[in-house]
Amino acid sequence: MPELRKDPILGRWIIIAKERGARPTDFIIQRNATKGGFCPLCPGNESTTPPEVLAYGRPHPEPNTPGWTVRVVPNKYPALVIEGDLDKEGEGIYDKMNGIGAHEVIIESPRHDEVFTYLPLDHLVQVLYAYRDRIVDLGKDPRFRYVMVFKNFGQAAGASLEHSHSQLIALPILPRMIVSELDGALAYYRYKERCIFCDIVRQELKDEIRVVCRNDHFVTITPYAPRAPFEMWILPLGHNSSYIDMAPELYHSLAAIFSESMRRLDACLPDVPYNFVLHTAPLRSPALEHYHWHFEIMPKLTSIAGFEWGSGFYINPTPPEEAARYLREAGPAPGP
Amino acid sequence: MPELRKDPILGRWIIIAKERGARPTDFIIQRNATKGGFCPLCPGNESTTPPEVLAYGRPHPEPNTPGWTVRVVPNKYPALVIEGDLDKEGEGIYDKMNGIGAHEVIIESPRHDEVFTYLPLDHLVQVLYAYRDRIVDLGKDPRFRYVMVFKNFGQAAGASLEHSHSQLIALPILPRMIVSELDGALAYYRYKERCIFCDIVRQELKDEIRVVCRNDHFVTITPYAPRAPFEMWILPLGHNSSYIDMAPELYHSLAAIFSESMRRLDACLPDVPYNFVLHTAPLRSPALEHYHWHFEIMPKLTSIAGFEWGSGFYINPTPPEEAARYLREAGPAPGP
Secondary structure (H helix, E strand, C coil), X not given: CCEEEECCCCCCEEEECHHHCCCHHHHHHHHCCCCCCCCCCCCCCHHHCCCCCEEECCCCCCCCCCCCCEEXXXXXXCCCECCXXXXXXXXXXXXXXXXXXXXXXXXXXXXXXXXXXXXXXXXXXXXXXXXXXXXXXXXXXXXXXXXXXXXXXXXXXXXXXXXXXXXXXXXXXXXXXXXXXXXXXXXXXXXXXXXXXXXXXXXXXXXXXXXXXXXXXEEEEXXXXXXXXXXXXXXXXXXXXXXXXXXXXXXXXXXXXXXXXXXXXXXXXXXXXXXXXXXXXXXXXXXXXXXXXXXXXXXXXXXXXXXXXXXXXXXXXXXXXXXXXXXXXXXXXXXX | CCEXXXXXXXXXXXXXXXXXXXXXXXXXXXXXXXXXXXXXXCCCCHHHCCCCCEEECCCCCCCCCCCCCEEEEECXXXXXXXXXXXXXXXXXXXXXXXXXXXXXXXXXXXXXXXXXXXXXXXXXXXXXXXXXXXXXXHCCCCCCCEEEEEEEECHHHCCCCCCCEEEEEEECCXXXXXXXXXXXXXHHHHHHCCCHHHHHXXXXXXXXXXXXXXXXXXXXXXXXXXXXXXXXXXXXXXXXXXXXXXXXXXXXXXXXXXXXXXXXXXXXXXXXXXXXXXXXXXXXXXXXXXXXXXEEEEECCCCCCHHHHHHCCEEECCCHHHHHHHHHHHCCCCCC
């Protein structure tokens, strides 16, 4: 069973997931991993993944068979495991707990060579809706506090399978980054009685210099203090703290701006590896006046080196105003 | 001039250093960079670096000429610049300040193919002493609050020059990571009236399972909640909050344990890319009862992917007890 351990100085939690490969030789093998070959995410190979937890589009009721358009399965090598109790324990001055959680793979398309950026909009809507369905379902488990949805694209960004997929991890504690966002947003709200994200949207729409694109319901900006070159945030224009409370009629609009933003990125930096994450309110939280869900998209162009590790400071060679200008001028790439 | 910008939600500062390459094409060129060729850090090429700020070992008084053993020069493409005032300014809801600071390169050896891990101990003492000398000197500038010493080894860890070197960045604000360490350590001290690092050293020496090696004055451990596989910390056994207050007679002991730790790492994971950072008390701080300087060494074996970015949580496949056992059993590699 994986373990959650807390750094006693910083209060930072980490997951020890030794099932994922622990010995020095495992890293050497991993570094030389080759691509191609058998794909467990392709249709016809459903029996090689753990049994699915969700599938859309299958015209018949038989689970774990082909015919699906989007399919969600537990990760075969999970960072956290779903079975067990949330035992908390001390070890001298240290604290740990069982690595209880869920780790799932959202298979975005039956086509092995499909690319997230170029998914047809109706299909992307299904992927975005699958995120919602899984958060809602996992939120029923009282052991979990948060579901982090994320995507790694390209080997440099941590992807280990070629077939287009996103992931989610359900956690028994609120992640530090979400706690910091909630705390920062609440401090602002107490001072101004306004949502800081709404104020950011307002200032960005007025200034225009960091706007990448917008539509009736969403805006994509390069944030004022980006960690990475060409970092982008997608924010709903209307205040809403939780992704799962988004109105159904907005999914198409979200798919449209997500797709456009990614195509613009691909036009500027073809095939760039990237990560994206969904930040939303904690599970079972009431609607929050001070928080605002959003996606953060981080292209992988620079290394996280010693200075960033040691300081928590990021060095970014590209001003967001220039990144936004490149992204606007590039126009969305037409795709393959 | 570079800019320091603050994320309004998290309070996280970032450096916009556009002199370091901003356009999409710059990244493509950078990704295909080749090694070899002219080395500005080699003896004979002193005039191609900015004028040196420190040199040891030169038998004659002529600066910026060969004959040195360790040499420190300003970075030619600095993340922060030394000239100017520390103007602070708002931009609507955002905050920024001038990118004032220092960014220096510590050239660890005149030999181009020297490797930090295999530096002769007497030579490593000079490198460790150069860190001290530069922190002392930069601490006289009232604009600076902190000097972060770090090393990137290997391209995957962010090194852009082959010639063996470390770096330092002097900052006009305390980095978030140091603030968090100081806060966490102070909270513990208020509760227990003991230094948490001293307690960690005590428990680790008693448990032994996470000890990599030790000598009369220092211990190297794999920390209880490591972010990375084979992460190591080097801590002085005696309480001391500031690296620059280390007694001169301890440098040889520090060089010995640093060298041994790195050789053990190299025996387990030959040529692994890594970063290390020095964490020490802020500039001009009085001696602190609650803080304890140390080095953190992080091998680069796993990617920082979407989940880590989005959550601040790290997934580590190697329990530190197993890493320590491998490092102990491997024995220090004899070197090239």
